[in-house]
Amino acid sequence: MRTILYTGKGGVGKTSVAAATALKAAKAGKKVLVMSTDPAHSLSDAFDAKVGPEPKEMATGLFAQEMDQGAMLEEYWAEIREYMTALYEWQGTDSLTAEELAMLPGMDELFGLLMVRRHYDEGLYDALILDAAPTGETLRLLSLPEQISWYVEKIFPVQRRAAKVVRPFARRARVSSLPPLPEDSFFGALQRLYEAIIGVEEILTDRENASVRLVANAEKMVIAEARRAYTYLNLYDYPVDAVVVNRLLPESVKDPYFDKWREAQGRHLDSIEEAFSPVPIFTARLFEREMFGLEALERLGEDVFGKEDALSVFFRGTTHEIVKSDGGYEVVLNLPLVEKGSVDLSKKGTELLVRVGGYRRNVLLPDSMVRLRAAGAKMEGDKIRVRLSDDRT
Numbered sequence: 001m002r003t004i005l006y007t008g009k010g011g012v013g014k015t016s017v018a019a020a021t022a023l024k025a026a027k028a029g030k031k032v033l034v035m036s037t038d039p040a041h042s043l044s045d046a047f048d049a050k051v052g053p054e055p056k057e058m059a060t061g062l063f064a065q066e067m068d069q070g071a072m073l074e075e076y077w078a079e080i081r082e083y084m085t086a087l088y089e090w091q092g093t094d095s096l097t098a099e100e101l102a103m104l105p106g107m108d109e110l111f112g113l114l115m116v117r118r119h120y121d122e123g124l125y126d127a128l129i130l131d132a133a134p135t136g137e138t139l140r141l142l143s144l145p146e147q148i149s150w151y152v153e154k155i156f157p158v159q160r161r162a163a164k165v166v167r168p169f170a171r172r173a174r175v176s177s178l179p180p181l182p183e184d185s186f187f188g189a190l191q192r193l194y195e196a197i198i199g200v201e202e203i204l205t206d207r208e209n210a211s212v213r214l215v216a217n218a219e220k221m222v223i224a225e226a227r228r229a230y231t232y233l234n235l236y237d238y239p240v241d242a243v244v245v246n247r248l249l250p251e252s253v254k255d256p257y258f259d260k261w262r263e264a265q266g267r268h269l270d271s272i273e274e275a276f277s278p279v280p281i282f283t284a285r286l287f288e289r290e291m292f293g294l295e296a297l298e299r300l301g302e303d304v305f306g307k308e309d310a311l312s313v314f315f316r317g318t319t320h321e322i323v324k325s326d327g328g329y330e331v332v333l334n335l336p337l338v339e340k341g342s343v344d345l346s347k348k349g350t351e352l353l354v355r356v357g358g359y360r361r362n363v364l365l366p367d368s369m370v371r372l373r374a375a376g377a378k379m380e381g382d383k384i385r386v387r388l389s390d391d392r393t
């Protein structure tokens with residue numbers, strides 16, 4: 001199953017582009033499900049028709065679903081809830097209701113992942129298009145498998161062993177001041193959950209079938225957020241195959257009132273190229289009205305993808321990788337089309353600017369690399385390796 005996850009800053013057009021992608025693929029004969037994992041559902045708005053917690057056919061071959069977190073909670077977390085409730089009661093707090101549990105941080109993301117897994121296992125669709133929450137939450141979603149595996153691998157075996165030892169003792173001694181120890185069923189549930197989540201990570205990082213697409217507008221803050229997201233997606237190894245720049249002023253708007261807007265959008269498009277190429281960049285114009293209903297979504301899909309198959313994997317490589325090397329790091333830039341020449345480097349904060357002849361590449365590094373210095377670069381085939389070193393060591 002092909003999976004495509006759309007993310008980007010709030011309001012840029014993620015839901016519209018996700019729905020338009022699904023519609024375009026369905027028109028081409030594929031069976032497609034578009035699902036929103038954002039609790040602030042808006043697929044209903046995009047389709048201008050009610051979308052529910054079960055997949056519903058909106059047009060031939062096109063299904064839509066808005067996840068119901070409450071129902072998912074009932075299904076997956078019954079055992080864990082039992083334990084959590086006991087724990088809360090022991091602490092003197094009222095037992096946790098399902099609604100309260102659903103409000104714990106990370107739950108929406110977790111259920112989003114589990115639903116991806118379910119659709120993958122059921123195999124009913126050719127493609128699953130995910131309309132995710134704005135960037136911050138989506139990154140939290142995508143880093144969840146890594147966090148949970150850390151927890152399970154480091155802490156969980158210890159706790160489980162401790163529970164086995166302490167439980168019989170606690171019963172005999174009638175130690176009532178100890179928190180209720182989780183039964184094995186709790187660990188069983190956690191284990192199943194863990195396996196399910198690791199499975200989802202495999203689905204979403206599979207470069208043959210999965211992609212993340214960044215939606216942006218040609219605006220400064222929006223681009224900054226897309227670049228940050230891209231940095232972290234690369235770090236977690238989620239493959240990004242396209243950037244969609246939405247809401248560009250069309251040529252047909254001639255009113256001089258918009259001249260400055262157009263000029264700024266042109267500049268921002270250049271900076272998007274510098275930051276993301278060779279990842280393909282698709283664009284869509286600002287339409288004369290909001291994107292509600294199938295007809296509007298079809299126009300949007302045509303604008304973005306034209307003759308292209310919306311489900312293609314548009315890019316398989318990475319623009320750069322960060323690798324550990326002795327005494328520091330190397331940023332390896334993939335520059336397939338660049339002529340050899342002298343490499344010009346500059347680094348300011350977390351921005352690394354690389355210039356070769358007329359070619360510029362602007363890489364945003366993770367925050368932890370703010371103190372590293374660009375110590376040198378060498379070209380190697382169609383790659384440039386930039387050495388970053390820490391002067392304090």
Ligand SMILES: Nc1ncnc2c1ncn2[C@@H]1O[C@H](COP(=O)(O)OP(=O)(O)OP(=O)(O)O)[C@@H](O)[C@H]1O
Binds near residue numbers: 011012017288
């Ligand atoms: N190219 C476009 N032309 C005109 N209107 C658009 C375009 N793209 C999106 N819109 C409109 O902009 C609004 C926001 O779009 P959308 O809901 O798709 O953004 P979003 O990124 O999903 O927002 P959120 O972060 O709130 O989920 C909607 O009213 C939508 O119809």
Ligand SMILES: [Mg+2]
Binds near residue numbers: 014015016038042131
């Ligand atoms: Mg949305």
